Amino acid sequence: KAGVTQTPRYLIKTRGQQVTLSCSPISGHRSVSWYQQTPGQGLQFLFEYFSETQRNKGNFPGRFSGRQFSNSRSEMNVSTLELGDSALYLCASRRVAGGPNEQFFGPGTRLTVL
Amino acid sequence: AQRVTQPEKLLSVFKGAPVELKCNYSYSGSPELFWYVQYSRQRLQLLLRHISRESIKGFTADLNKGETSFHLKKPFAQEEDSAMYYCALSGSGNTGKLIFGQGTTLQVKP
Numbered sequence: 626k627a628g629v630t631q632t633p634r635y636l637i638k639t640r641g642q643q644v645t646l647s648c649s650p651i652s653g654h655r656s657v658s659w660y661q662q663t664p665g666q667g668l669q670f671l672f673e674y675f676s677e678t679q680r681n682k683g684n685f686p687g688r689f690s691g692r693q694f695s696n697s698r699s700e701m702n703v704s705t706l707e708l709g710d711s712a713l714y715l716c717a718s719r720r721v722a723g724g725p726n727e728q729f730f731g732p733g734t735r736l737t738v739l
Numbered sequence: 740a741q742r743v744t745q746p747e748k749l750l751s752v753f754k755g756a757p758v759e760l761k762c763n764y765s766y767s768g769s770p771e772l773f774w775y776v777q778y779s780r781q782r783l784q785l786l787l788r789h790i791s792r793e794s795i796k797g798f799t800a801d802l803n804k805g806e807t808s809f810h811l812k813k814p815f816a817q818e819e820d821s822a823m824y825y826c827a828l829s830g831s832g833n834t835g836k837l838i839f840g841q842g843t844t845l846q847v848k849p
Contacts (some may be wrong), residue, residue, distance in 0.1 A: 626781075
């Protein structure tokens with residue numbers, strides 16, 4: 626079974642621009658969660674989507690948003706990029722019903738903001 | 740406040756020595772606790788869940804609600820255990836929100 630995939634793997638943007646990252650979950654997984662990983666703050670939860678609805682949200686500004694499509698694929702968007710948004714963005718998928726509460730992580734998208 | 744604390748950034752042991760990676764948590768309720776591992780150039784993957792109470796790759800972890808701890812242990816470390824280990828907490832209610840500790844790098848020397 627194919628794992629969680631994320632595109633693109635690397636991205637360079639400048640301050641003020643916006644960016645969209647994509648995540649394709651494992652087949653049959655209906656929940657997608659997003660995390661930001663930085664050396665200073667570690668792994669921080671951004672939000673979770675399930676059945677095209679945001680279920681949980683972390684403590685990030687409104688510039689960070691996401692959505693989920695009917696095929697469970699998810700995108701996250703960051704508008705008006707700041708230097709501090711440079712990070713590895715991970716997504717994780719889980720089945721939700723009928724299985725253990727285990728999240729499977731993608732390889733991440735490395736975002737650099739110049 | 741929900742928090743996971745891993746007090747050691749780096750733990751260095753010799754091959755064959757016992758290993759204990761510490762994890763303490765703060766949560767008002769019944770959390771679900773996990774250990775995730777990230778080997779060099781690989782993605783983050785689940786190692787253990789407290790609910791399953793199993794041993795994976797020789798590692799075990801017991802949830803101690805009185806001490807709010809979930810320490811990861813292995814009696815004899817192997818070089819291939821060298822990796823970054825994260826303790827994580829999930830709240831009740833079948834949520835996909837994980838709260839991670841800062842991680843501990845385990846270095847097993849030959």
